[in-house]
Structure formats: C-alpha cells, structure tokens
Amino acid sequence: MNNYDVIVVGAGLSGLIAAAAATAAGAKVMLAAKGAGTLTIGSGTIDLLGYDNAGRPVAAPAAALAALPADHPYGKLGLPAVQAAADFFLALCAAAGYPYCGTLAANRWLPTAAGTLKPACLVPATMDLAGTEDAAHVVVLAFAGLRDYRPEMVIEGLSRRPGFRGKHFSTAVVDAGFGPGRDATALDLARWLDSDAGRRECAEQLKKRLPPGCLVLLPPVLGTRPDYQAWRDLEAATGCRLVELAGIPPAVTGFRLRALFLAHLRRQGVAIHEQAPVTGAVVANGRCLAVVTGQPDRRREYRAGAFVIATGGFLGGGFESAPGAACESIFGLPLDVPADQLAWSEPRLLAARPQPFARFGLETDQDLRPIGADGRAALANVHFAGPNLAGYDYSCEKSGNGVALVSGYHAGTAAGEGRA
Amino acid sequence: MTKTQAVVIGGGATGAGILRDLAMRGVKAVLIERRDLANGTSSRFHGLLHSGGRYAVKDPESAAECVAENAVLRRIARQCVEDTEGLFVRLPEDDAAFETEWLAACRALGLPAAPLPPAEALRLEPGLTPRLAAAYRVPDAAIDGFRLCWQNVASAVRHGGELRTYTEVVAIERAGGRVAGVVVRDAVSGATSTIACDLVINAAGSWVGEVAALAGAAVDVEPDRGTLIAFNHRFAGRVVNRLRPPADGDIFVPHGSVVIFGTTSAAADNPDDTAPRGEEVNALLRLGEPLFPDLPRYRILRAFAGTRPLYTGGHGAAGRAASRTFAVLDHSREGVHGLISVVGGKLTTYRLMAEKTVDLACGKLGIAVPCRTAAEPLAAGPAPGLLAAARKYFPAGGAELAAARLGDAFGAVVGRLGDDPANAALICECERVTLGEIKEVAACATTHGLGDIRRRTRLGMGTCQGAYCGFRGVAAVCAAGLADKPAAGLLGDFLEERWAGVRPVLWGTQLREQELLRGIYGASLNIDGAMNDEQL
Numbered sequence: 001m002n003n004y005d006v007i008v009v010g011a012g013l014s015g016l017i018a019a020a021a022a023t024a025a026g027a028k029v030m031l032a033a034k035g036a037g038t039l040t041i042g043s044g045t046i047d048l049l050g051y052d053n054a055g056r057p058v059a060a061p062a063a064a065l066a067a068l069p070a071d072h073p074y075g076k077l078g079l080p081a082v083q084a085a086a087d088f089f090l091a092l093c094a095a096a097g098y099p100y101c102g103t104l105a106a107n108r109w110l111p112t113a114a115g116t117l118k119p120a121c122l123v124p125a126t127m128d129l130a131g132t133e134d135a136a137h138v139v140v141l142a143f144a145g146l147r148d149y150r151p152e153m154v155i156e157g158l159s160r161r162p163g164f165r166g167k168h169f170s171t172a173v174v175d176a177g178f179g180p181g182r183d184a185t186a187l188d189l190a191r192w193l194d195s196d197a198g199r200r201e202c203a204e205q206l207k208k209r210l211p212p213g214c215l216v217l218l219p220p221v222l223g224t225r226p227d228y229q230a231w232r233d234l235e236a237a238t239g240c241r242l243v244e245l246a247g248i249p250p251a252v253t254g255f256r257l258r259a260l261f262l263a264h265l266r267r268q269g270v271a272i273h274e275q276a277p278v279t280g281a282v283v284a285n286g287r288c289l290a291v292v293t294g295q296p297d298r299r300r301e302y303r304a305g306a307f308v309i310a311t312g313g314f315l316g317g318g319f320e321s322a323p324g325a326a327c328e329s330i331f332g333l334p335l336d337v338p339a340d341q342l343a344w345s346e347p348r349l350l351a352a353r354p355q356p357f358a359r360f361g362l363e364t365d366q367d368l369r370p371i372g373a374d375g376r377a378a379l380a381n382v383h384f385a386g387p388n389l390a391g392y393d394y395s396c397e398k399s400g401n402g403v404a405l406v407s408g409y410h411a412g413t414a415a416g417e418g419r420a
Numbered sequence: 421m422t423k424t425q426a427v428v429i430g431g432g433a434t435g436a437g438i439l440r441d442l443a444m445r446g447v448k449a450v451l452i453e454r455r456d457l458a459n460g461t462s463s464r465f466h467g468l469l470h471s472g473g474r475y476a477v478k479d480p481e482s483a484a485e486c487v488a489e490n491a492v493l494r495r496i497a498r499q500c501v502e503d504t505e506g507l508f509v510r511l512p513e514d515d516a517a518f519e520t521e522w523l524a525a526c527r528a529l530g531l532p533a534a535p536l537p538p539a540e541a542l543r544l545e546p547g548l549t550p551r552l553a554a555a556y557r558v559p560d561a562a563i564d565g566f567r568l569c570w571q572n573v574a575s576a577v578r579h580g581g582e583l584r585t586y587t588e589v590v591a592i593e594r595a596g597g598r599v600a601g602v603v604v605r606d607a608v609s610g611a612t613s614t615i616a617c618d619l620v621i622n623a624a625g626s627w628v629g630e631v632a633a634l635a636g637a638a639v640d641v642e643p644d645r646g647t648l649i650a651f652n653h654r655f656a657g658r659v660v661n662r663l664r665p666p667a668d669g670d671i672f673v674p675h676g677s678v679v680i681f682g683t684t685s686a687a688a689d690n691p692d693d694t695a696p697r698g699e700e701v702n703a704l705l706r707l708g709e710p711l712f713p714d715l716p717r718y719r720i721l722r723a724f725a726g727t728r729p730l731y732t733g734g735h736g737a738a739g740r741a742a743s744r745t746f747a748v749l750d751h752s753r754e755g756v757h758g759l760i761s762v763v764g765g766k767l768t769t770y771r772l773m774a775e776k777t778v779d780l781a782c783g784k785l786g787i788a789v790p791c792r793t794a795a796e797p798l799a800a801g802p803a804p805g806l807l808a809a810a811r812k813y814f815p816a817g818g819a820e821l822a823a824a825r826l827g828d829a830f831g832a833v834v835g836r837l838g839d840d841p842a843n844a845a846l847i848c849e850c851e852r853v854t855l856g857e858i859k860e861v862a863a864c865a866t867t868h869g870l871g872d873i874r875r876r877t878r879l880g881m882g883t884c885q886g887a888y889c890g891f892r893g894v895a896a897v898c899a900a901g902l903a904d905k906p907a908a909g910l911l912g913d914f915l916e917e918r919w920a921g922v923r924p925v926l927w928g929t930q931l932r933e934q935e936l937l938r939g940i941y942g943a944s945l946n947i948d949g950a951m952n953d954e955q956l
Binding site: 038118247249320322342394395396 | 841891924928943944953
C-alpha cells in the first residue's frame with residue numbers, strides 16, 4: 001500500500017516546484033531532501049536563457065528557445081510548457097506575498113558583486129534595476145566585516161558597462177556592530193535586518209550617508225524572509241532605491257525563495273523529510289515501488305505511485321562518476337559518456353560554448369521518464385528534472401533555474417496526474 | 421646596453437643556484453628567465469628531496485650525489501624542506517632479491533635504511549595496504565621547488581646578483597669565436613636589449629638544447645615527460661616509495677595539505693609538452709592502488725607534467741635507463757668559447773650542479789674564490805621574537821607557514837599586519853594567505869600580475885583551488901588598487917589557470933567541485949559572459 005501518490009527526491013528549485021505542481025494536481029506528496037539544494041548557492045532568479053549555444057547574449061529568451069538544439073530540455077517540452085511553468089511560479093510567488101518581476105519575453109541584466117551583469121527573466125523585486133535609469137549617483141554599500149564582497153570591484157566593473165557609464169559612483173559603509181575580528185556573511189547581515197532593531201539601526205546609518213535620490217547597490221542582505229519587509233522599510237526610510245547584487249554563496253535571495261516554497265508546501269500538507277538522502281530504490285516490472293533512504297542500519301523504504309527525481313546531476317549528487325564512466329545514483333541508470341576523459345570538457349573552463357560534461361544526463365521521453373536501450377520508458381512512473389536531464393549547460397547558457405522550473409513543473413504535474 | 425661578467429639563462433633551481441654561487445664568489449651576474457621563476461621542471465616534479473634510495477642500485481653515482489646534497493639542503497634550505505622522512509615498502513609480488521641488493525647498495529653509499537616491521541609501518545601510515553612484505557625508513561623529505569628558487573635568488577641578490585624574469589633570450593652574440601653578449605626581449609614591454617658579458621651559462625633545463633643552438637652549439641638532451649597527480653588530502657605523512665627497480669607510479673610525497681603521486685616516463689615531443697594525458701593518469705592510478713588501496717576514491721585536485729632534461733651525451737641511454745647524474749659542458753671544444761651548459765641531474769642535486777658549473781666559470785674568469793653555498797643558509801630565518809609577534813595576526817600554524825614561504829620578506833609582511841589591522845584579513849583559508857602578504861608580493865618589481873602573486877603566496881593553490889579565494893583575492897587586489905586589468909578578466913584568468921590540470925581528472929568529487937565553481941562564477945556572476953564581451 002502506498003502512503004503517498006508522489007515522492008519527490010531533492011529540494012532544489014526543480015524538486016520544490018515538482019512538489020508544488022504535484023500537489024496542485026491533487027496528489028498527496030512527500031519531499032525527501034538530503035540538504036538545502038542549490039538555491040543556497042545561486043541567487044534564486046529564474047534564468048531562462050541568457051546566452052545561445054554559440055555564446056551570444058540573448059535579448060528575448062522565449063523567442064530564442066526555438067533555435068536551441070532539439071535535444072535541449074526546452075525543445076523537448078515546448079514553449080507552451082515553458083510558459084505554463086512560469087505562470088505557475090509567478091502566481092505562487094505573488095500569492096505568497098513575494099511577487100517576482102519580469103516576463104519570459106525579455107532578459108533583465110542584473111548587477112552582480114563582481115561588477116558584471118547577469119541575465120535573468122524573472123527576478124525578485126529587490127534585484128530589479130527597472131526604474132533606476134535616471135539616478136545620476138550610485139552608492140555601492142559595504143558592510144563592516146563582510147569579507148566576500150568589495151564595493152571597489154563592483155564600481156570597477158559596472159562603471160564600464162552600458163546603463164552605468166557616466167554615472168557618479170561612491171561608497172558608504174554600514175556597520176552592523178558585530179565587533180572587530182568577526183567575519184560576516186550576507187546571511188548574518190540578512191538576519192540582522194530581519195529584526196526591527198537591525199532595520200532601525202541600518203536606516204539611521206543610511207540616512208546619514210546617502211545623498212537624496214541616489215541608487216543604492218548592496219550585497220543581498222535585505223532579510224531572510226520572503227516578504228520584502230526589510231527592503232520596503234529601508235527604501236521608505238531613505239527615499240532611495242535599493243537594489244541587491246547577485247553575490248557568492250550563501251545566496252540570501254535564494255534562501256528566500258526556498259523559504260517561500262517550503263512554507264507553501266507545508267501549508268499544502270506535503271510531508272517534508274530533510275536530512276533524508278535517498279540511496280536506492282525498489283524496482284519491479286519497470287516500475288519503481290519505493291525509494292530507500294539512509295544508511296544500512298537505518299534503512300527505510302518510502303512507497304508511492306510515482307516519483308520525481310530532482311537530485312541535481314553531478315553537482316547535487318544525482319550522478320556518480322569515475323574515469324570514463326558515469327551513472328545516475330539512485331537507479332544506477334548509465335549515462336552515455338566518452339571513455340576519453342579529455343573529451344568530457346572543453347580546453348577552456350569559461351568557454352563560450354557548452355561543456356560536454358554539463359550536457360551529460362538522462363535521455364527522457366515527453367513526460368521526462370528515462371528512456372532505455374529500446375527507446376521506451378525504462379521506468380514507467382519515474383520522472384526526472386533539473387540537471388539530471390541531458391542536453392544543456394546551465395552555466396554557459398544561464399538556464400539553470402529556467403530548466404529546473406520548467407522540468408520540475410512538468411515532472412511534478414505528470415507524476416501528480418498519474419500519467420504513468 | 422648593460423654589461424656584466426656572466427649571464428645565466430634559466431630561472432629553475434639550477435640557474436637560481438648558479439646565480440647565488442656566482443654572486444657569493446664575487447662574480448657580477450644576471451639571471452634571465454623567460455617567464456616566472458620555477459616555471460619549468462623545478463615546479464613540475466614530485467617535490468621530493470631524495471635520500472638517494474631510489475637510485476642506490478641502478479645509478480650509484482647519482483645516488484651518492486643525492487645522499488650528500490640531501491644533508492646539505494636540510495642545513496641551508498631549512499625553510500624549503502619538510503622533514504617527513506620516507507619509507508621504502510615491498511609488496512609480496514615484488515622481487516625479494518632486489519630488496520637484498522638494495523640494502524647492500526644503501527650500505528655501500530652510507531645511506532641509513534632502517535628496517536621497520538610491517539605492522540609498525542602500517543601504524544605510521546594507516547592508508548598503506550596491509551599486505552606489506554617489508555619496510556625501511558630513509559631520510560627522504562619534501563622540498564618546495566618554487567620557494568627554493570626564490571630563496572636562492574633572494575640570497576643572490578643580497579650578494580649583488582641580479583634577476584630579470586619575463587625576459588626571453590632571442591640571440592647570443594659572438595665575436596671571434598667567443599660569446600660577447602645576450603640579446604633579450606622583455607616579455608611585458610616587448611622591448612629588446614643587449615647584455616654584454618664574458619660568459620653565458622646555459623641552465624635552461626629541458627630547453628638547454630634550444631639555448632645552446634642560439635650560439636651554434638649542441639647539447640644531447642632528451643626531454644622526458646613525467647606526469648604527476650596531486651590529491652586533495654595528506655593521506656600519507658611520509659614519502660612512500662615502492663621497493664623495486666625504479667618504475668612508473670611508485671612514489672608518494674606529502675606536501676603541505678596534499679599528496680603528490682607519480683611519475684611516468686615517456687619521451688616528450690618537445691620541452692613544452694607538459695599537458696597531462698588522460699591515459700597517463702589512469703595508468704598511474706592503477707599502479708598506485710596496490711600500495712594505497714583506497715587511491716581511486718581519493719579526490720584528485722589536478723594532474724600536471726614536467727619534462728626531465730635527461731643528458732644522453734655519449735652513451736645514448738634514454739628514459740628510466742638514462743643516468744640521473746649531470747654534466748657540465750664547456751662548449752669551447754666546439755669552438756664556442758665562453759658558453760657553458762649544465763644538463764641532467766635532479767632538483768636534489770641542483771646546488772652541486774651549480775657549484776661544478778661555477779667552478780668551471782671561475783676558472784675561465786681567473787677567479788679563485790672557493791664555493792660557500794653548502795655552508796651558508798639561503799635565508800636567515802625569522803628573527804627571535806618575530807614569530808611570536810606574527811602569531812598575534814595569523815591563525816593557528818599560519819605564522820610558521822608564512823615565515824617559511826616568505827623567507828626574508830616575512831618581517832615586512834608582519835610589519836604590514838601591525839600597521840593596518842585590515843591587512844590581517846585572511847584571503848585564502850586553505851593556504852592561510854593574508855592581505856598583507858598579497859600586498860607585499862604585489863609590490864615586488866618581479867610581480868607582473870595575479871599569476872605571480874598566486875605562485876609566490878600559494879593563493880588559490882589549496883584544496884578549494886580558488887572556488888572561494890578566487891573572488892576574495894581578486895576583490896582584494898582591486899580594492900588595494902593592484903589590478904592590472906578588469907576584475908572579471910582577472911577572475912577568469914585565475915580560474916582558467918588550473919583548468920588544464922583538472923581536465924584529465926574531471927570525475928567524482930572533483931567534478932562536483934568544478935560544477936560548484938561554475939555555479940558561482942558562471943551562472944551567478946557571469947564571469948564568462950563578461951570576459952567574452954570584453955574580448956569583442
């Protein structure tokens with residue numbers, strides 16, 4: 001007997017979306033997660049497609065999907081599925097009180113802590129530059145003790161980029177009072193700004209240091225909760241626009257999106273098992289009966305009618321690899337990889353074209369079920385999502401959260417509707 | 421045009437040692453190196469200070485040189501040597517008769533090889549296979565070739581020697597059968613100039629043949645490629661050699677937080693043929709597994725290769741059969757007067773090679789000052805009280821690491837940390853590199869970019885391989901006004917530099933690490949997009 005209709009494995013963006021989509025389709029859902037997923041590394045923006053496979057920047061991502069190789073996950077799912085997933089996501093965020101900005105029609109170029117611009121379609125309002133074009137003065141904020149961030153690097157890069165050339169840049173420092181010798185991360189500062197006292201103190205310091213009407217760029221520290229409260233309070237107190245930069249981990253804006261989804265899933269009655277690494281599965285007659293968690297001494301089986309495997313490919317631990325060989329970790333599904341290790345990668349790390357190893361993954365059917373050697377679904381009730389899918393390089397294309405969103409939504413819907 | 425007595429070509433350990441020896445004997449000399457110091461084989465080897473055990477049976481002349489120089493370097497290069505000691509271990513499938521022969525050879529050399537019960541060897545090195553048949557302790561050690569070059573040069577400069585890095589020889593001028601000068605090109609500015617001299621000393625290692633040819637002379641050198649693997653943890657605390665005739669994949673050397681394992685031996689297409697190959701890495705792993713059964717599961721940081729300058733003059737032996745001893749060649753026998761080449765040898769014997777070369781040079785210059793390089797330490801070591809003062813600023817063990825790494829520059833770095841607490845910020849956690857150290861190295865005339873800073877400080881060379889300190893380091897360099905190009909370009913170069921070594925070992929946890937790195941720098945910060953934009 002199954003306790004659940006659908007079990008989703010993995011709590012990165014694709015797993016969270018899959019669980020939400022399966023729930024929306026009426027399924028009783030369990031989510032098993034090993035760790036926090038890559039939302040804690042990335043910035044939680046939905047990057048549909050920033051660059052094409054020749055390394056050219058993309059202005060209109062939805063329109064550019066058609067030119068991608070046919071084996072790309074977007075090609076497999078089609079534009080209507082992409083739009084449906086985005087609509088679902090935007091509605092969910094808006095209903096949770098943390099609406100995202102943007103559409104699939106155009107890329108927004110977001111400023112980063114490295115002084116670069118990165119493309120994304122759907123972004124938190126705190127990262128959106130729209131409406132700041134007229135600001136002649138840009139203040140790049142620093143925070144005392146925040147080590148992985150230097151305003152000088154932001155200014156050095158941005159001052160040379162379109163949209164920022166000719167603006168006046170300056171810096172100002174906010175001190176959260178952590179004391180000397182204490183290193184701070186963006187997460188420490190976001191927790192400080194979660195508190196009323198922290199926000200008041202920060203507002204007092206900013207009021208003294210900001211010229212009126214300036215644009216303020218700051219690391220992603222505006223609270224850990226998906227409610228825009230810290231952002232609104234500080235903008236109201238200073239009368240200035242505040243824009244968060246994409247930074248290096250821990251990614252506070254990604255934490256907010258994760259918190260939003262976990263709260264939503266809990267409200268929907270999803271059973272969430274954290275620290276529950278899935279190590280294997282029980283399979284019979286081409287169907288998965290259960291997934292297995294834990295070590296041999298604490299082995300547990302969880303049974304369901306359908307499964308979504310959103311375990312994150314190589315980075316998330318969804319794949320294992322050895323010299324000249326790679327396979328999927330739970331079912332041991334083999335990946336088609338070259339025997340010659342040098343054929344796994346490009347001679348340049350930051351090549352303007354996809355890395356071969358990034359395109360390794362599972363070949364699937366329309367419902368994202370793995371295809372066996374005979375060309376048919378090898379597991380009738382198992383759907384894969386995110387970087388487990390073959391055919392795209394999330395880093396080179398800037399398509400990671402886009403593919404995660406679309407494939408997670410589609411896999412979760414297929415599993416929830418019991419299409420198997 | 422500048423004028424000097426001797427121009428030394430090649431900034432490896434041998435060239436650096438020659439510059440020091442010349443300077444200490446009062447010879448005016450300039451060392452020129454086409455890139456950074458230790459760019460060639462002096463940074464592309466095991467990092468092993470040989471006890472002599474490896475060559476005891478087959479190459480007793482080289483072994484005897486190693487025995488003597490091992491003792492010398494422990495004295496004069498204390499800060500470059502980590503006294504790990506070494507083990508020779510035999511497995512049941514290895515020839516027991518070789519063990520007997522080896523012991524006799526060690527005795528003949530005066531090389532202490534103390535038997536160790538296999539159970540005790542396992543207690544000392546628990547990662548070793550329990551199948552050990554025999555084990556011996558020898559005075560092997562780890563040596564940092566890069567630091568050795570810099571400390572030799574620093575000592576030479578104190579004695580009046582001169583260093584020019586990023587300076588390439590384009591011609592050797594002759595007048596009436598004698599060398600008269602060296603035409604060099606500044607690789608940074610592109611400017612060409614001539615250094616007039618009485619002697620040219622060719623210490624170009626695997627490139628010695630190319631340099632000799634510039635003067636119309638010839639050297640029989642065969643560049644021989646050796647590939648090595650760096651693992652991300654110190655699974656052996658001692659050098660571990662397999663007790664059998666020297667072969668591929670039989671030496672493990674602990675180095676700081678990592679272990680270096682190798683090597684291979686194959687004729688190289690040319691001296692620059694240093695890209696490691698996938699099949700060599702796989703072959704090494706198969707060869708090493710009998711000694712360390714978990715080897716295939718350890719995370720590999722990178723693979724790298726160097727070319728040995730094997731001297732084949734006269735007897736024609738190649739590869740493993742070629743002697744590891746060295747030769748000092750006086751090209752006047754070919755009618756090229758004033759050109760001396762030194763070829764072959766081991767990093768362990770670099771000082772002896774320098775001494776013999778400079779003996780010949782001084783004979784030609786009519787200088788009768790004896791060699792003192794074996795008696796005088798390269799660096800004085802931190803002054804009393806300086807380490808204690810430094811411990812206020814450095815994390816655990818960091819003061820000692822920095823003192824050894826920096827040699828005589830340590831005091832200046834500690835001074836910077838005292839002057840401004842912000843300079844104590846730890847930029848690289850793996851190697852414990854502070855901002856003050858980066859600023860000190862950046863201020864050196866020989867520093868031309870972030871690559872030089874990373875090699876001098878070891879920034880980004882630890883187990884994260886730059887995933888975190890890359891951003892932090894570049895940001896700090898920008899904030900301190902030390903950047904020589906846009907930050908995105910600096911970051912891209914920084915990440916790109918290690919990639920060639922990662923590609924042959926891109927699997928398992930190292931593949932995950934690289935995906936994390938691409939997630940941060942590619943997906944989140946779009947460094948690739950920014951770099952490619954800037955190239956347009």
